[in-house]
Amino acid sequence: xxxxxxxxxxxxxxxxxxxxxxxxxxxxxxxxxxxxxxxxxxxxxxxxxxxxxxxxxxxxxxxxxxxxxxxxxxxxxxxxxxxxxxxx
Numbered sequence: 001x002x003x004x005x006x007x008x009x010x011x012x013x014x015x016x017x018x019x020x021x022x023x024x025x026x027x028x029x030x031x032x033x034x035x036x037x038x039x040x041x042x043x044x045x046x047x048x049x050x051x052x053x054x055x056x057x058x059x060x061x062x063x064x065x066x067x068x069x070x071x072x073x074x075x076x077x078x079x080x081x082x083x084x085x086x087x088x
Contacts, residue, residue: 006027
């Protein structure tokens with residue numbers, strides 16, 4: 001499948017399903033979204049790096065956009081793991 005075919009199909013899908021994103025939704029934007037979503041769902045950043053085919057982790061970190069509660073969520077999760085060690 002050619003690049004222009006992918007862009008055309010995506011533009012058509014955006015027009016139909018996400019009209020507010022017309023002109024802004026690109027394959028590159030979709031790549032950013034997918035990387036961020038995978039990371040937010042718990043995929044290790046190194047796994048995201050490998051999936052995207054990046055040589056450097058710094059490049060992957062540009063793609064991964066952590067949500068606003070990322071630090072708070074990680075802190076709560078760590079606290080729960082520590083607490084479970086004391087409760088058996």
